[in-house]
Amino acid sequence: MGRWRPAVETVTDPGCPRLRMTHFYWSLIVLFGVLVAGAGCGPEPCPDGSSRRADGLCYLAANGDVDTAQSLDADSDSDTDNAADTDHEPGVVIADPIRVVGFDGERETGGVLAEWTDAAILSGTVGAICGVAGVGLVDLVEGTTLAVRPTPPCLRMAEHDGLLVASDRRSQLTLLDVRNPPEIREAGFVIFDPNAIRHEDIAVHGGRIIVGWHGLGARIYDPDARLLGTLPATDAFAVGLHEDRAVISDGEELVLWDVTDPSAASELSRVPLPGEGRDIEFDGARVAVAMGGAGVGVWDVRDDTLVARGSKVVPGAGLSVALDGDDVWIGSWEHTVLLEVREDGIATIGHETPRFSAMGVAAAGGTALVADWHGHMTLKKDPDACSPEIILGEALFFSDADPSQRIRIENHGEVSLEWSVTEVGSGFSVSDSAVTVSPGGVEVVQIEGPPGHAATDRLTWSSNDADEPSGEISLVPANQGVGAAHADFTLQGFTWPDRDASEYTLSAHQGKVVVLDYFALF
Amino acid sequence: MRERYSEDDVAVWLVNPEDSLDEAYGFVGDVGVELPVLLDVGGVNYRGYPPDAGEAFGPFPVQVVIDQRGVIRYLAFQNDPTALRAVVDELLEDG
Numbered sequence: 252m253g254r255w256r257p258a259v260e261t262v263t264d265p266g267c268p269r270l271r272m273t274h275f276y277w278s279l280i281v282l283f284g285v286l287v288a289g290a291g292c293g294p295e296p297c298p299d300g301s302s303r304r305a306d307g308l309c310y311l312a313a314n315g316d317v318d319t320a321q322s323l324d325a326d327s328d329s330d331t332d333n334a335a336d337t338d339h340e341p342g343v344v345i346a347d348p349i350r351v352v353g354f355d356g357e358r359e360t361g362g363v364l365a366e367w368t369d370a371a372i373l374s375g376t377v378g379a380i381c382g383v384a385g386v387g388l389v390d391l392v393e394g395t396t397l398a399v400r401p402t403p404p405c406l407r408m409a410e411h412d413g414l415l416v417a418s419d420r421r422s423q424l425t426l427l428d429v430r431n432p433p434e435i436r437e438a439g440f441v442i443f444d445p446n447a448i449r450h451e452d453i454a455v456h457g458g459r460i461i462v463g464w465h466g467l468g469a470r471i472y473d474p475d476a477r478l479l480g481t482l483p484a485t486d487a488f489a490v491g492l493h494e495d496r497a498v499i500s501d502g503e504e505l506v507l508w509d510v511t512d513p514s515a516a517s518e519l520s521r522v523p524l525p526g527e528g529r530d531i532e533f534d535g536a537r538v539a540v541a542m543g544g545a546g547v548g549v550w551d552v553r554d555d556t557l558v559a560r561g562s563k564v565v566p567g568a569g570l571s572v573a574l575d576g577d578d579v580w581i582g583s584w585e586h587t588v589l590l591e592v593r594e595d596g597i598a599t600i601g602h603e604t605p606r607f608s609a610m611g612v613a614a615a616g617g618t619a620l621v622a623d624w625h626g627h628m629t630l631k632k633d634p635d636a637c638s639p640e641i642i643l644g645e646a647l648f649f650s651d652a653d654p655s656q657r658i659r660i661e662n663h664g665e666v667s668l669e670w671s672v673t674e675v676g677s678g679f680s681v682s683d684s685a686v687t688v689s690p691g692g693v694e695v696v697q698i699e700g701p702p703g704h705a706a707t708d709r710l711t712w713s714s715n716d717a718d719e720p721s722g723e724i725s726l727v728p729a730n731q732g733v734g735a736a737h738a739d740f741t742l743q744g745f746t747w748p749d750r751d752a753s754e755y756t757l758s759a760h761q762g763k764v765v766v767l768d769y770f771a772l773f
Numbered sequence: 774m775r776e777r778y779s780e781d782d783v784a785v786w787l788v789n790p791e792d793s794l795d796e797a798y799g800f801v802g803d804v805g806v807e808l809p810v811l812l813d814v815g816g817v818n819y820r821g822y823p824p825d826a827g828e829a830f831g832p833f834p835v836q837v838v839i840d841q842r843g844v845i846r847y848l849a850f851q852n853d854p855t856a857l858r859a860v861v862d863e864l865l866e867d868g
Contacts, residue, residue: 364796544851707817728821733848737839740818744786744811745794747801752794755786755811757843764778764864766785766857767837769819 349589349601349640350633351718352618353394356626360384361401367622369571369611371410377432378613378620379415380627381408386417387627388432391618394629398433408611409455414438414474416455424453424462426474439474452530454492459513461497463487469499471513480513482506489540491533496552498538500528505540505550507557519555524548525562530571530611537592539579541569547581549592561596571622573614578632580619582609585645587621587630601663602642603630604719639668639688641716646725649700658696658710658724662688669715670694676708676726677701704728777858782865784809790816822848840864 356365367382377397378389386408387399403419410416413430428438452463459479460472469487471479484501491498495511496519505528507520526545531538538550538557546564550557567585579590579597587609589601611622617632640663647656658681662668671685678701686694698710708726741756757765778785787806789797790813801810813819822837838847838860847860 707821732822733845735845736843737837737845738818738821739843740813742788742811742813742818743794744809745798746809747798747807750794750798755809757839760784761843762841763781764783764841764861765839766783766861767788767818767839768785769788769790769813769835769837 348632348634349587349603350631351394351603352391352629352631354606354623354626354628355389355395356623358625360387360399363401363404365625367610367624367627368406369408370613370620370622370627371408371415372613372615372618372620373410373413373415373429373432375616375618377429378618378627378629379408379410379429380620380622381405381417381611382622386415386427386435388429388435389620389627389629391620391629394627396627398435400427400435402427402435402437407450407453409453409460411455411457414455414458416453416460418450418453418462422450424450424460439476451488452490454490454497454531454533456492457494459492459510461490461492461499461510463490463499469497471497471510471516480510480516482508482510482513482516489528489531491531491538493533493535496533496535496555498531498533498557500524500531500540503527505538505548505557507538507552507555509555520552520557522550522557522559526569529569532572532574534574537574539572539574541572541581543568543570545569547572547579547590547597549579549597560592563590563597563599565590565599566602570609571611573612573619575614575617575619578614578617580612580614582612582621584608587612587619587628589619589632601632601640603628604642604722639666639690639714639716641668641670641688641714641719641722643722644724645722646727647698648727649704651702651704654700654702654704656698656700658698660686660688660694660696662690662692666690671713672696673711673713673721675710678704679708679710679726681710698726700726778861778865783861786811788813788818790819838864 358365361384363384365382365384367380369381371379373379376391378391380387380389383404385399385401386405388397390397402417402425403423405417405419407418408415413428415427415429417425417427419425425437426439428436450462450464454461458474461469462472463469464487468484469482469490473479482497482499484499486502487499489500495509497508497510499506503524505522505524506518509517509519524540524542525548526542528540529543530541536552538552540548542548546562547569548562549560551560565581565583565586565588567583569581569583571582573580577592579592581588581590586602587605588599590597591600605621605623605628606626607624609621610624613620619630621628621630642661642663643659649656660670667690668688670688672681675681680699682697686696688694706728709723710726711721711723713721737757739758741754743752744755745752785808787808787810789810794812797810797812835852836849836857837845838857840846841864846864847857849857
């Protein structure tokens with residue numbers, strides 16, 4: 252994912268700024284808090300047993316939810332802890348530091364589906380998104396769309412120094428000049444070898460472009476489309492480039508290359524990759540890899556060697572990754588997760604729920620831009636965010652053998668969370684229709700499903716979390732495991748190139764083996 | 774997959790749980806797949822499977838094999854063509 256490096260490094264405040272306030276102001280704030288809500292957002296609300304770090308985040312002691320660097324070298328199966336389940340272990344920041352600046356977008360843009368899948372940050376105030384609708388520019392201060400250019404459908408995008416490369420999902424790369432937003436100007440294009448099926452990932456740095464081609468390895472070009480060299484790989488799904496170093500995923504390995512002369516590139520370091528390489532971000536000193544079900548892995552580059560820093564499984568599979576100093580942002584189907592690289596590993600410090608799915612993420616200077624399928628979401632790391640932060644699942648699965656389920660409501664914020672059920676499917680009963688969750692706390696509500704529950708139903712809820720004032724949980728009958736009869740269905744379908752819809756009924760195909768292959772468009 | 778088996782023995786259906794016919798048609802045309810594409814509107818089928826508890830790529834299976842009597846014999850959370858073919862071969866052998 253593209254990334255802009257700020258000219259001025261983010262300054263980490265050496266001390267808690269609020270502690271420098273005078274006692275008089277403190278008194279006012281505390282009094283105001285007591286009068287208004289019974290709890291303010293001063294230094295006191297850090298939950299019991301935790302303390303406020305220099306950067307303002309509430310922090311529980313040490314050494315809990317931190318994966319060791321060794322976990323990357325060991326069997327990846329051992330690294331199974333789930334960020335959502337372990338955030339209240341010691342060593343974790345429990346005050347969610349993510350503020351939603353804004354979400355903007357429509358299902359369709361300019362008459363075509365938006366389907367934003369990648370993001371880049373161009374400056375402190377402007378970002379870019381890439382999708383079926385083309386390439387768009389985003390105001391990162393307001394979280395709004397500045398412009399959309401209907402280039403060929405875009406799957407992946409990379410940017411450096413105003414040179415933006417957008418891919419068309421097949422074999423063409425379009426170069427765009429975005430130095431004068433909201434202008435998006437075509438600056439040339441690269442057409443690749445017609446033998447190529449498609450490319451998987453691209454990165455741009457220092458006027459050079461690296462492209463991971465399906466089955467052809469990673470190739471490096473100049474902006475005039477001249478091929479400078481090829482890095483052999485069986486599957487270069489994800490690529491990163493910084494000055495004269497390139498990092499590519501090669502099947503189940505991660506490889507660092509010296510590309511000073513791309514026509515005579517040399518391999519410097521090769522390490523096992525615990526999952527598939529879906530996206531790479533490489534800033535010259537550090538590599539972060541989105542690894543699908545294996546989450547995210549981080550390596551430092553020391554003396555031209557890849558040195559493991561740790562890995563972390565994230566809810567909903569790591570799809571895309573962005574590096575911002577010691578902060579690592581991960582986009583997944585379910586969450587945008589903010590992680591922190593520490594001396595002893597990687598820890599989760601915040602989540603935000605995308606409106607649809609965090610397909611692509613880019614970050615710089617504490618701001619993250621998420622390509623959120625039908626729109627884009629701008630997020631800001633803000634230790635002073637004074638809000639409850641609700642985290643809960645989107646689906647529960649009921650069966651006659653297991654009709655009782657738990658709704659786990661977590662509050663990652665600094666203020667009490669008020670959560671209540673607004674509506675629930677008929678036949679379902681909940682143990683509490685309203686709960687209060689203390690800062691950093693968890694409450695569990697039991698929900699009983701009716702016997703013979705056959706169709707998906709839902710529970711809708713409301714909360715005082717400004718980012719998520721309402722939501723719903725799907726109540727799903729889960730009677731379709733291996734060994735069970737598949738529920739009969741009749742679905743509309745077509746067989747290309749015939750566009751006319753016809754009906755497909757499972758029971759009409761008894762006597763045949765039926766293979767269902769689920770897919771989505773991205 | 775399609776080339777490997779007779780249509781009389783095996784039906785291979787691509788199922789799209791989230792898009793409209795127009796969207797799915799456009800995509801399938803792009804990649805030129807001539808298999809039936811079914812629209813599982815609202816993901817009703819899709820969400821009926823138990824979620825994966827472990828190391829899955831996604832929370833729901835992506836491939837399902839149903840035997841000649843309508844019983845689910847295989848749920849996969851990752852695309853593993855070798856395992857899928859093995860299950861189908863076994864079912865065809867058993868008749």
